[in-house]
Amino acid sequence: MANEGGVARPSATSEDRTDRKQSSIQFKAQHALVLAFFILILPSIFHALAIYLFCSGFLLSRFVLPDRSQCAQPPIELSNGHVPGSHERGCWHPKSFDKAVIILVDALRYDFTVPFRPQSGDEQPHHFHNALPVLYETAVQSPHNAFLRPFIADPPTTTLQRLKGLTTGSLPTLIDAGSNFAGTAIDEDNLIEQLFLAGKKVVHLGDDTWHSLFPGYFEPNLTRPYDSFNVWDLHTLDNGVNEHIFPLLEPDMTGRWDVLIGHYLGVDHAGHRYGPDHPAMTDKLQQMDGVFRRMIEALDDSALMVVMGDHGMDAKGDHGGESDDEVEAALWMYSKQGIFGRSDPAFVEPPAIAKVRPVGQIDLVPTLSLLLGMPIPFNNLGQPIDEAFIGKDGVDYKNLAEVSRLTAHQIHGYQGEYAKARKLDDSATSSTNQLWQIASSTWQRAVRSRDAKDLTWKKAYGAFKAYEDENLRICKNLWARFDLVSMTMGIIALLGTFAVVLAYAQSVQGDRAALTPALLLYGAAGTAVGGAVGAVVSSIAPASMVQLAAFSAVLGGVIATLAALWPVREGLRIPYPSTFWGGLCFLSTLLLCVGFAANSFTIWEDEQLLFLLTTFGVLMLASSLGQNDAADRTFGAANSLSFLVATRLSSLSRLCREEQMPYCMSTYYASALSSTSAGWQTLIPFLVALALPFIIRYHYIRSKNYQGSAVIWVGIALRLALMLIAIFWVLNAADDGDWYPQIPKDTLSQRTIIAQSVLAIAVAAGYATYVWSPPLLLVRTEEAIPETNSTSKPLTVDSNAAILTTINDAPKPRNKLVILGYANTHGTRFFLLPTIWLPALLLVQKPMGQGTLALCAISILNLLEIIDANNLRRSPLGPVVLALMGSYYFFKTGHQAALATIQWESAFIPLKTIRYPWSPILVTLNTFGAHILCAIAVPAIAMWKVPPKLPGLLGRIAGAVATHVLFYSALTLATVVEAAWLRRHLMLYRVFMPRMLMASVVLLLVEFVSAIVAIGGVRWSMVSVATVFGYPEG
Amino acid sequence: MSSQTPNAKTASALPPFKHVDILQTPTSLLYANLQPVLLLSILLFSFKTLVQDPVNTLLGLAPTVTILQGLYCALCLPSTNQAPTTTSKPGQKKKPAKPAQDVWAKVVPALLSLLLVLVLSTPILYIIVILFGAPLTTHQPHTILLAFHLALLTTPQLYYAHGLEAQTWYKLVSLQLPVDELLGMSLGACTGAWIGAIPIPLDWDREWQKWPVTIVVGLYVGAVVGKLLGGYLFKGWRIKLS
Known part of the structure; x- marks a missing residue:
């Protein structure tokens, strides 16, 4: 057939010409319809909506605010006569320590640190039990010098995400949408940056993850980063940290550093390589025990010592998820000044299991900031830890209420800025507003009664704490949960769109171009009807209108497009x-x-x-x-x-x-x-x-x-x-x-x-x-x-x-x-x-x-x-x-x-x-x-x-x-x-x-x-x- | 659809290709059934050393497998110039005369087939293995030996039974010939080697994931499975590429 009509004949009649014109218009119209189908229906719009639906449930984002807390500007006027603005005396609150030794033992699970107590009669201790007794011993024997508490991580329990939480006091999300999208450096207010800007000398030894998070903030001469990649190597890094950390604790090194951060990885690597229940873990924990005893001996009177785990590990020694074993780490603080107290004498003994009296990992941030006289980082959501502020005798509720009030005001200020930046309405925070009112009035009452008893201050502390707890709960709901409903909607929409593409590409056997106008018409109508129905339903049902409308638009479009294939079902084949x-x-x-x-x-x-x-x-x-x-x-x-x-x-x-x-x-x-x-x-x-x-x-x-x-x-x-x-x-x-x-x-x-x-x-x-x-x-x-x-x-x-x-x-x-x-x-x-x-x-x-x-x-x-x-x-x-x-x-x-x-x-x-x-x-x-x-x-x-x-x-x-x-x-x-x-x-x-x-x-x-x-x-x-x-x- | 017409036309012009039957003598039947067992047991017994030292193990196995394949050709297969009809009648008596000449008529083609494996199939398969992504700058002995074993299991039987004529080989590589034991074994070996490459990237940190252990295992298992499937279940099938 190709041979016959092959050439344009020079002597084409006028009839031919009109015919040709007609078929030209016909072709162009058909092409336009196919093009419209490809743009509007087949893939682009449906897929875009489906991907939007999935991502809105999957990529929970937290907006990173660029604000920084200032030393001279406490979030609220101070009531205790302290003059803010001095790093020497303490920015917002009188400081307790000049120096700090912060030891991070990667994957230090809480039950590694407390004595083994059988849950049932015949349970035997595992290799990881009773190998690291020093933390528990000191907390029990000298409660004014030390305390030990479970330290709960916010998942994901990966070191990078944990370090962010431990320094900013904020919750992790999948994407922290901020100014620095590609890099890993933290670009929100954090403790390390505050220390650096205040002229403190921060030394870091160990896991090099810190350096990608805080580039250039550490003392270059004394800092020793080590590669964290090789999980098979249990000792190189730990020995390196030991080699460099003890000389720094000598008296003649005073003045060379203010904050010393040591990050040990041996326990984590032993877990990854062997699992926790293995003699290698015993050895590793015993080594750590010896290290801490040496450190306690060498520690300066003016220094605070902190030992903590950034996360735990599961039964196989791995981590990253949110199981109990993975989130339950330990926190131990020690100082020779003896300033720690307990609100109840029974709390002297550390909890037997991590479910009892835990503190959040983000709580470390306000605690450390106030103890070292730093402002609390702007984005912090944690609250001060009781033991550090309640005084030796456990009755100084005035102090505790004061630090809690400071923290609550800092959080309140952050929430205000965040709501302003994201243009949030008040509905999301109504329950916190109520608690905020209660806390403020309780505080006012306590201030007004000149001879306020501890009980009044205790009430004020409780009210601020209630506000902080509720605020954290809401933020967790907002940021740290996958929205399974919209993820499911996205997956269903993707599946439906896939079916349409599959049918169009592989089922249709006749001329697709001739079929396309009907598909386009049905598809467009279905999408419009679906979208409208979704919008109407969402006004009745408690769901987001945009999401529901998008979902039902795709669903309507998919069903209508597939329905348009029904009249030509003879020309279809099953796409196998x-x-x-x-x-x-x-x-x-x-x-x-x-x-x-x-x-x-x-x-x-x-x-x-x-x-x-x-x-x-x-x-x-x-x-x-x-x-x-x-x-x-x-x-x-x-x-x-x-x-x-x-x-x-x-x-x-x-x-x-x-x-x-x-x-x-x-x-x-x-x-x-x-x-x-x-x-x-x-x-x-x-x-x-x-x-x-x-x-x-x-x-x-x-x-x-x-x-x-x-x-x-x-x-x-x-x-x-x-x-x-x-x-x-x-x-x-x-x-x-x-x-x-x-x-x-x-x-x-x-x-x-x-x-x-x-x-x-x-x-x-x-x-x-x-x-x-x-x-x-x-x-x-x-x-x-x-x-x-x-x-x-x-x-x-x-x-x-x-x-x-x-x-x-x-x-x-x-x-x-x-x-x-x-x-x-x-x-x-x-x-x-x-x-x-x-x-x-x-x-x-x-x-x-x-x-x-x-x-x-x-x-x-x-x-x-x-x-x-x-x-x-x-x-x-x-x-x-x-x-x-x-x-x-x-x-x-x-x-x-x-x-x-x-x-x-x-x-x-x-x-x-x-x-x-x-x-x-x-x-x-x-x-x-x-x-x-x-x-x-x-x-x-x-x-x-x-x-x-x-x-x-x-x-x-x-x-x-x-x-x-x-x-x-x-x-x-x-x-x-x-x-x-x-x-x-x-x-x-x-x-x-x-x-x-x-x-x-x-x-x-x-x-x-x-x-x-x-x-x-x-x-x-x-x-x-x-x-x-x-x-x-x- | 439309491509069938010219295919049918040319197919009639060429000599019709039938699947190859193995010889029906007791020796050949015995050996044809013994060969898969031998190949698999070789693999099984040398697996441990294969993982420890692939190069020397593959080198050490090469003569044994060469002999096994040579025996298979000589004992079980009709050679190129033997008309398949004469062998398909088991009852027919052969001339008992000139047994020595008869033996040479089988041994020489078998040796030639094995020679072709070395000089023709191994280089070609080596290039193909490289094309698939085998390391180019390291592990050369590993890759060469892998290609040799691949060639040993896929090609000598085809050389022996089909000769070297280009037209036949075009039909062979484009899988237009009916499936039989020989083609089944070759295809099975290739498919097995292909599947064998899949576990290499997994992060299981096993010793046996190293190059080219999984492929060798897939190759041997695939050859045996292919031989059995081709010889029994799919005998006479035709794979249509296009």
């Missing part, structure tokens, strides 16, 4: 993999999805993708070798080989994530510790500039499509743009490496102009070519009969199209009208689109990334040829392999599924300052360049070497794009479900949550690019082809 390639695509997607439930597979995703892509490559090679047509066999096999080599070659570019060490060596930059390219790497862009246009040209020449605009674009403009990119990166390297010190920096920084001109070529020249170019054909009249033994075969088996087609049109029987490039009209015309995006995407990559992205582009061409040689256009193979490639080359362009690998500096390639919206767009192009390139190339699968008048082509393109999107929605669904399931997993923050966020962002981005750029771009390409050949009938 029925072919070999379909099965392989299903299997590899499934393996990836299941693998994301394991942190190892998530960490090693790049290697897995190489493995899967090579599997596809080898099987495509095998399949090509089985082709009967010799040309197909050779060309298919050659392209498969090229695909395999390109894939393996780009795997040499690696940027390792921390968890991959030591089994991975980064090659993306000059060295593992740098983020600049090596000198030799600047040659890669030149290589790309030479080879890539040549290879694209080769594929165009092969089907005789290297004509007209292709020559101008690929032959000239693309080469120019790529050469400019190479020059830009040489200048960049010269600037980074200071190769030519004699050239002023300003001259080199003019390179942004080069980058801007590359973008101008891509966007202006590229899109102009793409929009207005005619098909890449050459029509020639020839006298002789053209040779028929062309190098190419009939392109699709169901058509007789050939590269060289003869048409008997002219009156002279011997004259032949020959169209060069007929066979791949659609494919080459459309493939201009990915090539005009190439310069923009390559520009923002580092040299190494340009090499791999160019290999990605070559692999895309290989894939198109393989699919043609094996006639697999309608198989899910192409879209799924492209999705795998997008994911794979993401890693090969120097990224990982971790926030730390975002190359922020790519915003400054064409710009010197941050400019919105360009800077975020540039970072997006850099980060997801491979995803974008592959998504744009997807329609080419359906268009490569098909006859120009193939009916239903638009529907096939829509199917390919939907299959591509299907892969990413499967990944998002899997990572979301797994992140919800593993929400208490130790690696949630480091591995699962970043991967889930990345999957969501990639899904939305790919959907956006697929719809706007790819499907939108198809319009010009297909209209241009149809202007010459006419629209397909029917």
Whole structure:
């Protein structure tokens, strides 16, 4: 059929012309509807709403306020005659100690520190029992010098999150959205910063996590950080701390430090390695016991000593979750001044179990601050610990009430600021307001009665404490709980959307484009009705209106879209993999999805993708070798080989994530510790500039499509743009490496102009070519009969199209009208689109990334040829392999599924300052360049070497794009479900949550690019082809 | 759908490919059934040393497996130029004359097949293993020996039974030939090795996760399972790649 209507006849009648006009309008309308479907219904809106729903329940965020507490400005006027503002006497309250030795024993569980008491008759002590008696002994024998209490951590019980709590007094959340998004340093008010700014000398020994949290706050000469990574090593770190801590306690070191922080990791490592019930744990605890006894002896009279655990450990010795064993740590304070008291003499003996009289870990912050004469950090939610302020005899309730009042006012001030910053209404805090009123009036009463008895002060203390407790409870509810309802709604919405994409991509067998208007109409109506119903219901039910409306909008849309398929149910099939390639695509997607439930597979995703892509490559090679047509066999096999080599070659570019060490060596930059390219790497862009246009040209020449605009674009403009990119990166390297010190920096920084001109070529020249170019054909009249033994075969088996087609049109029987490039009209015309995006995407990559992205582009061409040689256009193979490639080359362009690998500096390639919206767009192009390139190339699968008048082509393109999107929605669904399931997993923050966020962002981005750029771009390409050949009938 | 027409056309032009039956003599039947047991027991007995010292163990196993595979070819398989019809009649009496010549007619192709394993299959499979992501700069002896064992289990029987003709091999690698014991064993070995790579990245910190132990285990187990499945359950099936 292709042969007949192949050519625009010069003598077209006016009837033909009106017909053509009509079908042109028809096509454009159909295309617009498909585009609208892809933007509005199919993926983007539904997925965006679903992801919003899930994240609103999952990513509980706390707003970090930049405010700092000031020494001279107590939150309330002081009542005890103390003059605020002096670090010497104490900022808000008279201080008790000049110096402090703070010892953190990682994973010191409470029951390690108290004597073993059998719960039942025959219970025997474990290895971790009775090995560390010193804390308990001192608390019982000299209660004025020491006390020991259970110390409850707020989950997650990971060291990093705990240190934040122990220094800021605030609760942990998944994301502390603050000014410093990428870094780990604490950017809210905290005790260490207060000490540093007050001129105190803080020395730190041990676990280096402190240094990423508080960079530069410690005395550089005396501080000794140790690597906390190696959990198999029980002793190096502890011995190192011991070696350096005892000399500092000598009298001659007085004045060299004010606060000494020692962080021991041996107990934690023994737990991780052996578990708590092991002789190694006994040894370790006994060693700690000896260390503390020595310290007590060496301790100065003016110093406070604190020993605490940051969390406990479970039965296997691991931690991170919120089980009792993991949150129950111990806190012990000691001083030779003997100022500690008990409100009840029975409290002298430390509680037998951690459920009795526990204190929160955040309570340490106000306690330490006031004891050391510091202001309480602004964001603190903890309360002062009784023993430290109640006086020796346990009756000084006036003092206790005073410190409690100070803390309560600090918390109240914080709550006010927080509500103002987040524009919260009063409803969330009404119960605290009531308690606040009671506390204030109780305090007033106590102040007014001049001869107030302890009882009145006790009441005032109790009232403030009640306020602080209630406030903490509300904050925990607000920040530290996953909202399972909205998470479930999000997962259901994702599942429903997945079903719609699956049905559209794999169930529909007829012409998708013809079916789309009905789906669009039903879907839009369903979404609108669902949204309205949700909004109405939420006014009755006690749920958030936005969430309920979003949920029912997606649900309504999904049900309506699926319902729209009902009338055509005969044309549907159950979407199970029925072919070999379909099965392989299903299997590899499934393996990836299941693998994301394991942190190892998530960490090693790049290697897995190489493995899967090579599997596809080898099987495509095998399949090509089985082709009967010799040309197909050779060309298919050659392209498969090229695909395999390109894939393996780009795997040499690696940027390792921390968890991959030591089994991975980064090659993306000059060295593992740098983020600049090596000198030799600047040659890669030149290589790309030479080879890539040549290879694209080769594929165009092969089907005789290297004509007209292709020559101008690929032959000239693309080469120019790529050469400019190479020059830009040489200048960049010269600037980074200071190769030519004699050239002023300003001259080199003019390179942004080069980058801007590359973008101008891509966007202006590229899109102009793409929009207005005619098909890449050459029509020639020839006298002789053209040779028929062309190098190419009939392109699709169901058509007789050939590269060289003869048409008997002219009156002279011997004259032949020959169209060069007929066979791949659609494919080459459309493939201009990915090539005009190439310069923009390559520009923002580092040299190494340009090499791999160019290999990605070559692999895309290989894939198109393989699919043609094996006639697999309608198989899910192409879209799924492209999705795998997008994911794979993401890693090969120097990224990982971790926030730390975002190359922020790519915003400054064409710009010197941050400019919105360009800077975020540039970072997006850099980060997801491979995803974008592959998504744009997807329609080419359906268009490569098909006859120009193939009916239903638009529907096939829509199917390919939907299959591509299907892969990413499967990944998002899997990572979301797994992140919800593993929400208490130790690696949630480091591995699962970043991967889930990345999957969501990639899904939305790919959907956006697929719809706007790819499907939108198809319009010009297909209209241009149809202007010459006419629209397909029917 | 539409691709069936030309396939059928060309398939009729080429000689029809049938699945290969093993010889029906008692010796060959005995050995054909003994071979999986031998392969698995080798793996079982050497597993501990394989984990401790993969290179030397794989090197030490190589001659044994080579002999086992050579015997399998010579004893159980009809060689390329033997018409399969003559062997499929167990009742037919063979000429008792020239037993020595008969033996050589089997031993020489078997030796040639093993030689081809060394010079042809091993390099190709080595490249494929590298393509799949095997370490490029380290562990070279490991990878080469893995490729050799992979080649030993996948290819000698195919060389012996199908010869070296390009058309046949195109059909073989594109899995267009009907499944039999030989193809089953090769495919099983490849699939087993593929599956064997999966546990490597897991953070279980086991000694046996080191390169290439899991793949070797998958390879041997896969070969035996594939041989049994191909020889009995799926005999005569055709896998359609496209």
